[in-house]
Amino acid sequence: MHIEHLAIWVRDLEQMRTFYQTYFSAIANQKYTNHQKGFSSYFLRFDGGSRLELMHMPTIPDSPHDSLQQFIGLTHFAVSVGSRDAVDALTERLRADGYLIVGEPRQTGDGYYESVVLDPEQNRIEITA
Numbered sequence: 558m559h560i561e562h563l564a565i566w567v568r569d570l571e572q573m574r575t576f577y578q579t580y581f582s583a584i585a586n587q588k589y590t591n592h593q594k595g596f597s598s599y600f601l602r603f604d605g606g607s608r609l610e611l612m613h614m615p616t617i618p619d620s621p622h623d624s625l626q627q628f629i630g631l632t633h634f635a636v637s638v639g640s641r642d643a644v645d646a647l648t649e650r651l652r653a654d655g656y657l658i659v660g661e662p663r664q665t666g667d668g669y670y671e672s673v674v675l676d677p678e679q680n681r682i683e684i685t686a
Contacts, residue, residue, distance in 0.1 A: 562608035570613040574599050624679035633681035641670045641686045648672040
């Protein structure tokens with residue numbers, strides 16, 4: 558078994574698609590729109606086959622959670638970039654482009670080398686080697 562995809566409700570579908578394409582080399586499918594429901598989405602495919610679904614519907618409320626705090630529920634997902642140098646380079650590129658780094662690059666106690674960044678809508682992404 559494997560996780561087929563994760564999904565995120567987003568406010569700005571195009572901004573989020575562009576972010577994941579630009580920084581994580583995701584490849585988007587054609588935009589799906591259901592005009593009757595006011596729903597639209599993209600599936601983004603990453604190297605290795607995992608996918609992220611970005612979904613938008615104007616009636617979905619904002620999350621009550623503070624993205625700088627931890628809380629029960631799905632709190633992050635990790636994207637492997639292949640090496641420690643790649644983690645460092647992408648982290649610095651995101652910082653230079655104005656994204657908030659909430660976890661500096663480090664070796665974790667469980668053996669990962671990672672950093673943590675917030676995407677444009679404050680979702681946590683672990684960047685791992």
